Amino acid sequence: MEDTGNEFVTIYGRNLVGELPNFVHRPYLVVTMEDLWPKFESFFDKNLAGVYMVRTLEYEQLCKDLERLPNCKSVIGLGGGQALDVAKFFVWNQPKPLFQVPTAMSVNAAFGHRTAVRFQSKVRYIGWAVPEAVYVDFDVIQGAPKILNRSGVGDIFCYHTALFDWKLSHERGKTEAKWPYDPNLVAKSQRVLDSVLAALDDIRDVTEKGIRTLMNANRYGGAAFHNAGWNPRHIEGCDHFLFYSLEYLTHKPFIHGQPVCLGVYVGSLLQNNKAEEMLDAIHRVGVDIRPEAMGVSWDDVAEAIRKVPWYTKQAGLWYTIYDEVPITEEFIARVRENITAKFGPWQG
Structure with missing residues (x-):
């Protein structure tokens, strides 16, 4: 059978997080987790529009948070499955370029089109987002908990x-x-x-x-x-x-x-x-x-x-x-x- 579907562009290397400010659309929003941000904050510059710390995957709360996001021209998902899923959710609702950076190999969220959100604790996969690329930094991955x-x-x-x-x-x-x-x-x-x-x-x-x-x-x-x-x-x-x-x-x-x-x-x-x-x-x-x-x-x-x-x-x-x-x-x-x-x- 003919294969007609594409997989996401995926780049392997080192210092990939440090390169992001040099090419992502400015200003940019970073979607990440509170425990990760101190480790990566220094890689970003004055073009950072804001940082969204993921605390929930509940649909209703994400919709409320969406209304309070700062103006930006691109979104960087930085973290595990929750951060990457929420980055996709925001881009689905406010279309703009998305750059995904998984910080561990814990899930396949970086490579999926839909977001796993919860409706009163029940999971549903909704939305559509295709990143410009997924960046797999060997040093970042190897620095994550095993x-x-x-x-x-x-x-x-x-x-x-x-x-x-x-x-x-x-x-x-x-x-x-x-x-x-x-x-x-x-x-x-x-x-x-x-x-x-x-x-x-x-x-x-x-x-x-x-x-x-x-x-x-x-x-x-x-x-x-x-x-x-x-x-x-x-x-x-x-x-x-x-x-x-x-x-x-x-x-x-x-x-x-x-x-x-x-x-x-x-x-x-x-x-x-x-x-x-x-x-x-x-x-x-x-x-x-x-x-x-x-x-x-x-x-x-x-x-x-x-x-x-x-x-x-x-x-x-x-x-x-x-x-x-x-x-x-x-x-x-x-x-x-x-x-x-x-x-x-x-x-x-």
């Missing part, structure tokens, strides 16, 4: 469970008419997943090879939703649904890849789909999926697993293994036992 970089595998490992869910739906006659099963898309996502699974040590150690491998994979994944005709089936499934359920129940912020990787393992186990291999990969790359590492409890995770079928129905999400296999207390106990056996008891 857990942020390593957790970026979550948005790639989820292809494993998503592809199974899509095939299952196809076999059961539950596939959406607008998203018919497409072996070509399956093969593309599988190739990208395989490339990441082959570079786990480099990704764990955040080498240049690891950065290029994971960011190129996320470059594919970020654009894949749009490039498949707004079809998410080959890139997301039950893996993310557990994350959404956990977020909905706890109202807590997460490092995206941790609950997604948890969702990958739980989904793989439900699917009887190489679950131990995926758990080994998650452990080897250095993503801790124990609840305590995410600031929640095993009771929170257990309730989130139980609630996934309910959450997906009320949120209008698609057919996955959760619609087919009932959740039992024995299954939840098995999840806890296996994760504890792999990572060890929590000592924090």
Whole structure:
């Protein structure tokens, strides 16, 4: 099948943040996080129109904040998924050139067209923004906490469970008419997943090879939703649904890849789909999926697993293994036992 969709222009190098004031449209707005700004403030000059510190992804509050933004001719997204998503949201509502600078490999937000905003804690992907370029600075990425970089595998490992869910739906006659099963898309996502699974040590150690491998994979994944005709089936499934359920129940912020990787393992186990291999990969790359590492409890995770079928129905999400296999207390106990056996008891 012919490929007609494009992925975002992506530039790798060093001192890329320092070069931004030399070419972005002036004056410019920087969208970032409070904990990051002190590290990067010195790179910007008198043409800085203002700095927006991201504190929420709730749609209503973002709309209010939009009205108070300073006048600017371009927007720089500088940070992780939240900062990059909010930068996209602002540009969608007030069109102007966008320059995206991920400070970690934690998510694929830099490479996606839509913004993940919340409507009363329920996630929706809306909007449209294409950056002039995405700048991946090796020094910036390598200076980020390792857990942020390593957790970026979550948005790639989820292809494993998503592809199974899509095939299952196809076999059961539950596939959406607008998203018919497409072996070509399956093969593309599988190739990208395989490339990441082959570079786990480099990704764990955040080498240049690891950065290029994971960011190129996320470059594919970020654009894949749009490039498949707004079809998410080959890139997301039950893996993310557990994350959404956990977020909905706890109202807590997460490092995206941790609950997604948890969702990958739980989904793989439900699917009887190489679950131990995926758990080994998650452990080897250095993503801790124990609840305590995410600031929640095993009771929170257990309730989130139980609630996934309910959450997906009320949120209008698609057919996955959760619609087919009932959740039992024995299954939840098995999840806890296996994760504890792999990572060890929590000592924090």
